[in-house]
Amino acid sequence: MNSKHKKTLAALFNDPLKGTLAWADIERLLIAAGAEVVEGRGSRVRFEKEGVSAFFHRPHPDKEAKKYQVKLAREFLIKIGVKP
Template sequence: MQGKHRKTLIAVFTNPVSASIEWRAIEALLKATGANVIEGSGSRVRFEKDGEIATFHRPHPAKEAKRYQVRDARDFLIRTGVTP
């Protein structure tokens, strides 16, 4: 895992939940942890790792992930055994 992925991981696990994390950084982090990307229709994207699946809608037009998306990404990371 690269340094920028570690910074994103720490940001995802920081409380209170940040609303200034770019979605592409979260998506890159999930890919770096070994999650497979499954593209859906429109802005829908799913990540699968070790039998766990998380479904998201990419935020648009803003680049930043919504707080609930950061929380959902955190839950997915915890379920797959990834913590800072």
């Protein structure tokens, strides 16, 4: 994990949740944490690691993740053992 990933990880675990994180940064963090990306139809995407899955719709037309997506990404990271 590089310094940008660590910065995104810290932002994901901030309280209150931020709705201003770039989705691309979150996606890169999940990949750096070892998650495999499985593309779905349209904007659907699934991340899998060690039998744990997280399902998302990539935000569009905005580039920022919604608060619920930040929360889901945080929960997924906790389940796979990644914490700041």
